[in-house]
Amino acid sequence: MPKNYFDEPIAKGYDARWADLFEPAVVEPAVSFLADLAGTGAALELGIGTGRIALPLSRRGVRVHGIELSAAMVAQLQAKPGADNIAVTVGDFATTRVDGSFKVAYLVRNTITNLTTQDEQVECFRNVAAHLEPGGCFVIEVYIPELQRLPPGETIHAFTVTPTHLGFEEYDVATQIAFSHHYWMVDGQLETFSAPFRYVWPSELDLMAQLAGMILRERWSSWEREPFTSDSRSHVSVWEKTR
Ligand SMILES: C[S@@+](CC[C@H](N)C(=O)[O-])C[C@H]1O[C@@H](n2cnc3c(N)ncnc32)[C@H](O)[C@@H]1O
Incomplete structure (x- = not known):
């Protein structure tokens, strides 16, 4: 599962x-x-x-x-x-x-x-x-996948950058996995979410x-x-x- x-x-x-x-x-x-x-x-x-x-x-x-x-x-x-x-x-x-x-x-x-x-x-x-x-x-x-828009050699793509939410993904071309990370500030507390995705x-x-x-x-x-x-x-x- x-x-x-x-x-x-x-x-x-x-x-x-x-x-x-x-x-x-x-x-x-x-x-x-x-x-x-x-x-x-x-x-x-x-x-x-x-x-x-x-x-x-x-x-x-x-x-x-x-x-x-x-x-x-x-x-x-x-x-x-x-x-x-x-x-x-x-x-x-x-x-x-x-x-x-x-x-x-x-x-x-x-x-x-x-x-x-x-x-x-x-x-x-x-x-x-x-x-x-x-x-x-x-x-x-x-x-x-955002790969074609990344500068040569770059593997990280930021898809959301605001004062309360940072979201970015890390591409691993060898495994075809984009590891996605979110950091939110909610009521002064940091909340996070990270997971692998197969693009x-x-x-x-x-x-x-x-x-x-x-x-x-x-x-x-x-x-x-x-x-x-x-x-x-x-x-x-x-x-x-x-x-
Ligand atoms: C990004 S959310 C989308 C939810 C909803 N379809 C929507 O559009 O708001 C992905 C959903 O898929 C479920 N999910 C992820 N992998 C799954 C799997 N292998 N089998 C069943 N549900 C899965 C997650 O638990 C989550 O509820």
């Missing part, structure tokens, strides 16, 4: 700490995108967390089932209005099977990189394929999809369907189950 980095202290503060991600301007385009793909079918969220996307998607009438490693994150979700409509299975989304078949499965906010080996990421694609109806889709939202390029994800019997259907740089280009810093990709 992968290590759980989203334990009680992180789970309790998740919505407040990443409040910008809960803004309607961030949530609504993702929910619309996923609702369009789900149609009248069901949706499976891998790493459902505190329900940032699942709850509004469920409010649109889509039946949502979540898989989540952290019982503490699930407890936060289940304390919210509307959570009764969402089934959650506690487990590793690379291997955990749930009942039913789905029109769409989705993995947002860079969460594929929480699986820190290639084998686990491939396993995740295969697990998704086993849950999808024929013609169903798998959607991933994930960042493009992954779009082409490698396409190959994982192929191994699992899926083919790329769409790739955008955002949920608003802006074009994906060499300058894009993240992507939303949709693979369709073909066999």
